[in-house]
Amino acid sequence: MVPRKNRRQRQTPQQRQQQRRRQQDLTTFIDYESDARTRQKTHSALSRYFEQQAWVGKAALLQLLQTPLSTLMTAAVIAIALALPTGLFLLLTDLQKIVSNWQGNAQVSLFMKKSISDQEARLLTKKLQTWEEISNASHLSAAQALDEFQQQSGFGDALDILQENPLPAVIIVKLHRSQLITGNIERLTEKLRELPQVDIVQLDFKWIQRLNSFVALGKRGALLLSGLLAVAVLLIIGNTIRLTIHNRRQEILVTKLIGATNQFIRKPFLYAGFWYGLMGAVFAVLLIALLFWLISDPIHRLSVLYNSTFQLSGLGFVGVAYILAIGVVLGLTGSWIAVTRHIHAIEPK
Amino acid sequence: MIKLVNISKRYPGGHEALSNVTCHLQAGEMAFLTGHSGAGKSTLLKLITLIERTTRGEVVLDGENLSRVRRREIPFVRRKIGMVFQDHNLLNDKTVFDNVALPLIISGIPPSETGRRVRAALDKVGLLRKEKQFPITLSTGEQQRVGIARAVVNRPPLLLADEPTGNLDPALSREIMGLFEAFNHIGTTVLIATHDLGLISQLQYRLFTLHEGRLIADGTTQDLNNAA
Numbered sequence: 001m002v003p004r005k006n007r008r009q010r011q012t013p014q015q016r017q018q019q020r021r022r023q024q025d026l027t028t029f030i031d032y033e034s035d036a037r038t039r040q041k042t043h044s045a046l047s048r049y050f051e052q053q054a055w056v057g058k059a060a061l062l063q064l065l066q067t068p069l070s071t072l073m074t075a076a077v078i079a080i081a082l083a084l085p086t087g088l089f090l091l092l093t094d095l096q097k098i099v100s101n102w103q104g105n106a107q108v109s110l111f112m113k114k115s116i117s118d119q120e121a122r123l124l125t126k127k128l129q130t131w132e133e134i135s136n137a138s139h140l141s142a143a144q145a146l147d148e149f150q151q152q153s154g155f156g157d158a159l160d161i162l163q164e165n166p167l168p169a170v171i172i173v174k175l176h177r178s179q180l181i182t183g184n185i186e187r188l189t190e191k192l193r194e195l196p197q198v199d200i201v202q203l204d205f206k207w208i209q210r211l212n213s214f215v216a217l218g219k220r221g222a223l224l225l226s227g228l229l230a231v232a233v234l235l236i237i238g239n240t241i242r243l244t245i246h247n248r249r250q251e252i253l254v255t256k257l258i259g260a261t262n263q264f265i266r267k268p269f270l271y272a273g274f275w276y277g278l279m280g281a282v283f284a285v286l287l288i289a290l291l292f293w294l295i296s297d298p299i300h301r302l303s304v305l306y307n308s309t310f311q312l313s314g315l316g317f318v319g320v321a322y323i324l325a326i327g328v329v330l331g332l333t334g335s336w337i338a339v340t341r342h343i344h345a346i347e348p349k
Numbered sequence: 350m351i352k353l354v355n356i357s358k359r360y361p362g363g364h365e366a367l368s369n370v371t372c373h374l375q376a377g378e379m380a381f382l383t384g385h386s387g388a389g390k391s392t393l394l395k396l397i398t399l400i401e402r403t404t405r406g407e408v409v410l411d412g413e414n415l416s417r418v419r420r421r422e423i424p425f426v427r428r429k430i431g432m433v434f435q436d437h438n439l440l441n442d443k444t445v446f447d448n449v450a451l452p453l454i455i456s457g458i459p460p461s462e463t464g465r466r467v468r469a470a471l472d473k474v475g476l477l478r479k480e481k482q483f484p485i486t487l488s489t490g491e492q493q494r495v496g497i498a499r500a501v502v503n504r505p506p507l508l509l510a511d512e513p514t515g516n517l518d519p520a521l522s523r524e525i526m527g528l529f530e531a532f533n534h535i536g537t538t539v540l541i542a543t544h545d546l547g548l549i550s551q552l553q554y555r556l557f558t559l560h561e562g563r564l565i566a567d568g569t570t571q572d573l574n575n576a577a
């Protein structure tokens with residue numbers, strides 16, 4: 001080595017010039033170093049942290065928008081996977097509401113034994129009215145029942161041929177709303193069946209109950225479906241991020257070479273997952289809104305037919321918040337899995 | 350600054366790329382590393398930057414024994430080193446400015462505070478006016494200068510370069526060497542691996558010569574002229 005001290009001792013004009021240049025260089029560097037230091041003091045650690053996060057987040061978003069079509073497609077797939085079970089769930093919840101409205105009109109018909117006189121039937125009706133499970137009971141004598149049947153069925157003349165009234169007397173029992181739980185209904189019908197005067201107990205709302213359990217089953221199915229589709233979303237995001245990592249292998253290598261931690265390298269990919277999830281969720285909300293808007297007209301016409309003022313409830317504020325949160329969590333999780341699995345393998349050689 | 354004590358490096362294939370190399374580079378010194386192709390120059394630089402690990406012996410960088418550095422701590426060692434590569438390794442989808450800002454961002458400086466430092470570094474390599482361009486729109490020499498700006502923007506105490514003039518014509522090579530000298534003048538330790546004996550024989554710096562993995566000479570670049 002040629003020690004620099006030696007050179008400084010016998011200074012030629014050239015070397016004096018060189019030293020001046022050295023001095024200048026130093027001032028430039030010290031200048032911006034001290035400048036950076038004063039700036040550092042004015043920024044709190046927290047605001048620096050947030051500034052960095054915002055910067056990485058924005059950069060990740062811009063990166064996604066550089067390939068708008070593929071980003072859009074990924075977001076659309078996520079949107080469909082989120083919207084499908086959610087929409088189904090909302091519709092079934094609305095259906096459940098309608099069904100429980102119908103259940104309010106639920107009634108039980110008690111057909112009397114032939115041997116029971118009108119007098120006895122009326123007594124029984126009075127007694128039933130005092131039961132706490134029952135909101136109302138009314139008696140229809142055999143003659144009244146025939147009358148009603150003749151008027152409603154249009155078989156009036158045909159029935160005239162019969163010598164004898166074939167219809168039994170009926171007590172129509174309306175239940176309290178609180179009784180409309182399966183267990184209670186079973187118990188009550190049993191109790192009614194044990195009455196000596198009663199021949200047949202007929203539940204007029206059996207089909208509503210069946211419908212109700214179908215809807216409940218459907219809701220359970222929708223939940224299961226949403227679980228499966230959540231896994232699908234994880235896989236989609238994970239795979240997309242994996243491909244991005246693969247495409248940016250060179251960039252990752254270079255950044256590692258100049259001192260980036262795995263944490264630093266992971267960040268933009270996590271943000272990408274976040275944005276995919278958020279975009280997918282926003283599209284899902286729009287998709288559900290669109291679907292509900294499309295079916296709102298026929299539903300309205302249907303509800304007019306049924307003399308009801310029923311309206312679809314839609315997502316609502318809480319629902320929207322839920323979907324966005326789920327989208328973001330799935331996005332972050334999917335990318336986290338992909339990043340953790342693939343980033344360690346990329347090391348400079 | 351860098352102390353290599355009896356280091357050997359054997360690659361998985363069994364080939365011993367470096368055997369028993371001992372040398373010491375003081376802080377503030379500038380030195381060249383030369384030798385035939387396959388002599389182990391790149392390997393030596395890779396050991397300092399922890400891209401590879403020594404098989405035997407130890408590398409001490411700035412007082413820190415690198416064989417004790419854990420995987421997790423490697424990035425923090427690399428931040429003390431500015432690295433210049435033959436194929437410059439710039440990110441093609443980022444502007445010149447963003448490329449040079451990267452080391453600052455990595456070490457946690459908020460993006461709004463990088464501007465002045467990046468421009469000072471670009472100014473030093475004479476590319477201030479090209480900060481908004483993308484690397485592919487620059488000439489090879491300019492790209493190499495961007496690589497140097499990126500290596501020095503963090504003011505690392507040590508600058509390593511592996512064949513930084515490998516692809517350049519003589520005039521450009523001299524210019525690039527001039528840049529390294531300028532950074533050495535303001536206190537940066539510089540170690541450059543190169544084949545370009547013609548170029549370095551015009552300078553006066555320390556010279557390490559490797560031959561088949563052994564350090565066969567530790568002298569000055571002037572020895573090249575004497576030998577000729």
Ligand SMILES: Nc1ncnc2c1ncn2[C@@H]1O[C@H](COP(=O)(O)OP(=O)(O)OP(=O)(O)O)[C@@H](O)[C@H]1O
Pocket residue numbers: 349360361362364365366384385386387388389390391392393
């Ligand atoms: N990853 C590796 N695995 C196995 N052997 C390797 C590896 N890298 C380098 N080598 C071998 O180690 C020896 C030294 O290689 P190195 O790259 O250090 O040489 P060099 O002096 O930089 O050569 P050049 O001037 O051609 O760049 C060579 O024989 C090479 O084949």
Ligand SMILES: [Mg+2]
Pocket residue numbers: 390391392511
């Ligand atoms: Mg090499």
